[in-house]
Amino acid sequence: MIRTIHTTEQICNLPAVPTHDWATQAANALALVAPSATAGTLIAHLDPSTGTLKPISTGVSGTHAGKHTRPTFTTHTQAESFHHAYAIQDKLERITTLGFDIPDQTLQHGLVAPISMLHTRWQATQIGQIFAATSDQSPIAVIIPITHEHAGFVLIAIVAMNAQQQPDATPQSIDQLTQILGQLVPILSRKAKAALEHVTNPKAWLTDREHEILNQLIVGHSVRVIADNLERSSHTVHDHVKNLHKKLGASSRGELIAKALGYSLSPSEQQTPAHDPIILTGSSSLAEHKPAHAKAMPIKAKPLTNTANTH
Numbered sequence: 001m002i003r004t005i006h007t008t009e010q011i012c013n014l015p016a017v018p019t020h021d022w023a024t025q026a027a028n029a030l031a032l033v034a035p036s037a038t039a040g041t042l043i044a045h046l047d048p049s050t051g052t053l054k055p056i057s058t059g060v061s062g063t064h065a066g067k068h069t070r071p072t073f074t075t076h077t078q079a080e081s082f083h084h085a086y087a088i089q090d091k092l093e094r095i096t097t098l099g100f101d102i103p104d105q106t107l108q109h110g111l112v113a114p115i116s117m118l119h120t121r122w123q124a125t126q127i128g129q130i131f132a133a134t135s136d137q138s139p140i141a142v143i144i145p146i147t148h149e150h151a152g153f154v155l156i157a158i159v160a161m162n163a164q165q166q167p168d169a170t171p172q173s174i175d176q177l178t179q180i181l182g183q184l185v186p187i188l189s190r191k192a193k194a195a196l197e198h199v200t201n202p203k204a205w206l207t208d209r210e211h212e213i214l215n216q217l218i219v220g221h222s223v224r225v226i227a228d229n230l231e232r233s234s235h236t237v238h239d240h241v242k243n244l245h246k247k248l249g250a251s252s253r254g255e256l257i258a259k260a261l262g263y264s265l266s267p268s269e270q271q272t273p274a275h276d277p278i279i280l281t282g283s284s285s286l287a288e289h290k291p292a293h294a295k296a297m298p299i300k301a302k303p304l305t306n307t308a309n310t311h
Contacts, residue, residue: 004180007032011187016194016262017214017248018205023059026157026188030142031061033184034177036162038062038085040092040130043196046143046152048107051098053156056202060089091130099125102143103278107151110189110274111143112182114174115158117280131160138174142181144189145273147197155192175281182279189274194262204247213240214260217253 010029015022023041030039043057062085100119102111115122118141123132131139139160146153159181206214209230216226223241227234250256 003033003035004184007184008187011184011191014188014191014195015211015260016191017211017260018195018202019211020057020202020205020207021059022195022205023057023155024061024063025059026155026192027059027061027063030157030159030181030184030188033159033180034161038088038131038160038162040088040158042092042095042156043146043192044154044156046098046107046154046156048102048104048152051100053095053098055093055095057205058089058092060085060092063089088130095126095130097126099127105278106143107145107154108148108273110145110185110277111141111280112178112185112277113141113280114178115139115141117282127158131158137161140174140178140181142185142188144185144192144277146189146192148273149197153196155188155196157188171282178279178281182277185274185277186272189272191262193272198249206244206247210240210244210247213237214244214256217241217244218257218260 007029010032011026014025014029019025023043027039027041030041031037033039039061041059042053042055045054045056046052100115100122102118115125115128116138119125119128122128122139127141128139131137137160139158142155142157142159144155144157145151146155159177161177212230213226216229221229223237224234227237230237245251245256248256248259250259
């Protein structure tokens with residue numbers, strides 16, 4: 001229960017704006033759900049008719065989000081965990097296919113299921129190979145549609161427990177973890193929608209510096225104070241603020257801050273695609289849901305186009 005609460009808190013603290021480390025922050029939040037869990041996330045375009053997957057951004061728990069952050073290790077185990085996480089991320093960035101069937105309502109409602117329920121030889125799939133090659137076991141897939149505007153624009157998370165540190169994982173414990181992740185999906189869906197729905201082009205996502213300046217604007221600092229804090233000129237900070245307005249589509253400082261805090265959505269807009277996800281456990285069956293196949297297109301897809309200024 002405590003882990004679920006901590007995970008929920010971290011998900012609620014995810015940025016409501018598109019940042020380059022959003023996927024990593026989401027992975028770090030989800031990894032809190034179980035002891036010794038590893039979480040990998042992909043913001044990607046999924047073609048439901050072919051299963052083709054095109055990653056846009058990836059993240060793995062245990063990695064450092066900031067590009068310029070140099071990790072420090074106090075033990076050999078910490079260094080191993082760090083390199084292990086980056087090895088997973090490197091493989092996730094090169095993934096090209098989902099590799100297993102999904103129910104045809106997945107892109108409407110979302111899905112939470114152990115990969116072993118979606119493919120009898122899950123270790124042979126691209127995603128399965130990534131985790132089967134490590135000491136992680138029983139990976140659970142979470143697929144969340146970010147918006148119905150662009151069918152196939154999804155957040156995918158894979159959560160797996162470490163076999164060496166959690167050797168007693170049972171089908172019952174996997175089912176319980178699947179159910180917990182299913183309960184977290186609506187919250188995570190709302191955060192993903194707020195941050196990513198209107199900015200599908202990663203070139204328009206906030207840089208580390210822009211996000212830092214935005215956070216200082218939120219607490220009420222002026223451009224001059226921010227410039228002093230960052231040891232930059234007011235002109236430079238002002239240019240960053242202008243870019244923030246363009247990228248987030250804000251016409252005023254108040255609107256900019258409201259969007260940063262996730263308060264700009266109307267009640268109807270806050271309703272997320274994944275409000276009632278499909279959850280598959282040992283007591284359910286994939287056969288209960290018609291799987292997506294080559295000629296199935298559950299939602300009329302619109303091509304992904306950039307809806308934000310890329311400067």
